[in-house]
Amino acid sequence: MSVFTDATRERAREIIARYPADRSRSALLPLLHLVQSEEGYVSPAGVEFCAEVLGLNKAQVGAVATFYTMYKRRPTGDYLVSVCTNTMCNVLGGQEVYDTLAEHLGVGHDETTADGKITLEHAECLAACDYGPVMTVNYDFFDGVDPQTALGVVDELRAGGRPMPTRGARLCTLREMAVQLAGFADEREGAVADGGPGEPTLRGLRLAEQHGISVPGFDPNTPIRSKAEADRAAAEAKAEAAKPVPAPAGNAGVGEPARPERATGSTAPDVKAPDDKSPEIRAAETRQPDASTAVPDAPGTTVPVDTTPPAPRDAREAEAAGVAANAPAGDGKPAGDEAGAQQRNLSEAEAGAGANGAGSAVASETGVQK
Numbered sequence: 001m002s003v004f005t006d007a008t009r010e011r012a013r014e015i016i017a018r019y020p021a022d023r024s025r026s027a028l029l030p031l032l033h034l035v036q037s038e039e040g041y042v043s044p045a046g047v048e049f050c051a052e053v054l055g056l057n058k059a060q061v062g063a064v065a066t067f068y069t070m071y072k073r074r075p076t077g078d079y080l081v082s083v084c085t086n087t088m089c090n091v092l093g094g095q096e097v098y099d100t101l102a103e104h105l106g107v108g109h110d111e112t113t114a115d116g117k118i119t120l121e122h123a124e125c126l127a128a129c130d131y132g133p134v135m136t137v138n139y140d141f142f143d144g145v146d147p148q149t150a151l152g153v154v155d156e157l158r159a160g161g162r163p164m165p166t167r168g169a170r171l172c173t174l175r176e177m178a179v180q181l182a183g184f185a186d187e188r189e190g191a192v193a194d195g196g197p198g199e200p201t202l203r204g205l206r207l208a209e210q211h212g213i214s215v216p217g218f219d220p221n222t223p224i225r226s227k228a229e230a231d232r233a234a235a236e237a238k239a240e241a242a243k244p245v246p247a248p249a250g251n252a253g254v255g256e257p258a259r260p261e262r263a264t265g266s267t268a269p270d271v272k273a274p275d276d277k278s279p280e281i282r283a284a285e286t287r288q289p290d291a292s293t294a295v296p297d298a299p300g301t302t303v304p305v306d307t308t309p310p311a312p313r314d315a316r317e318a319e320a321a322g323v324a325a326n327a328p329a330g331d332g333k334p335a336g337d338e339a340g341a342q343q344r345n346l347s348e349a350e351a352g353a354g355a356n357g358a359g360s361a362v363a364s365e366t367g368v369q370k
């Protein structure tokens with residue numbers, strides 16, 4: 001009997017449908033989060049499920065699942081507490097925070113408390129060095145922690161509470177977070193709009209304001225929208241873009257496309273595109289400003305410059321020869337990854353669900369290597 005329900009299979013279909021039919025394997029990362037949301041980790045059954053629905057083999061799925069640390073290989077607690085012990089946080093006390101929690105909880109790295117509530121891990125840089133030392137609970141940030149505040153957070157979690165992260169969304173369980181990481185919205189009212197950005201994040205903005213630099217139309221107070229609101233705004237923007245553009249009076253004749261107007265009200269200075277030529281080429285161009293090809297910077301050397309553009313026929317022949325000589329390299333895809341395989345594999349997996357060895361039966365029928 002498969003541990004994965006019809007609802008999980010429906011969500012798997014939804015995830016796979018986000019990708020082009022011949023790129024279904026791109027759905028593997030969110031699918032791994034999906035199976036993790038069911039079992040709290042990526043179990044052998046989860047690996048087999050992903051392999052079946054994508055027409056991959058278990059080794060291919062396992063190679064991905066074991067590469068990324070966000071996919072857990074053992075049952076995990078409700079709350080994954082990650083303490084950054086990388087350089088910046090470490091010099092600010094991150095290791096002390098980790099050691100205090102490890103001793104208090106009686107667990108080490110990647111271990112879970114006996115009540116199943118907390119899994120502790122030390123993490124490399126969590127990309128919040130300006131808030132160090134930081135720790136995350138299910139990937140939500142607690143900034144500037146010290147041993148006492150960190151102890152307060154884990155004790156509240158073990159007592160059934162959900163402390164507020166310093167920034168970002170409200171806490172949820174690791175399984176609930178895995179659903180979001182699989183690409184499904186957090187449906188809790190206001191769940192993603194609680195926390196504003198921290199002051200270190202806004203430091204660049206403050207400096208820009210101070211020096212009169214601005215990006216037209218940027219509003220730092222723009223609220224984070226729910227998915228429904230974002231979808232509605234996207235539909236309205238699409239409808240607006242589809243409206244015919246009226247002919248401007250003055251700068252275009254009847255039937256001519258409107259010429260773009262320069263944005264008004266912009267305070268941003270015009271920025272010259274960077275000159276990315278090498279110093280050698282710039283030096284050569286200075287010596288021979290009429291040459292269409294830069295000459296080498298070698299004293300006493302005169303290199304003839306061929307300014308004749310290649311004949312179109314030659315270019316086409318060269319391209320055709322290049323294509324013929326460079327067949328695309330195979331990527332080792334199994335036969336089951338062609339268009340339509342995902343639907344067939346899902347159907348076959350469903351038909352076989354409930355019987356022991358269903359995965360093996362599907363594999364032998366579809367030729368998927370196990």
Ligand code: FES
Pocket residue numbers: 084085086087088089090124125126127128129130132133134
């Ligand atoms: S070193 Fe801790 S967040 Fe970067």
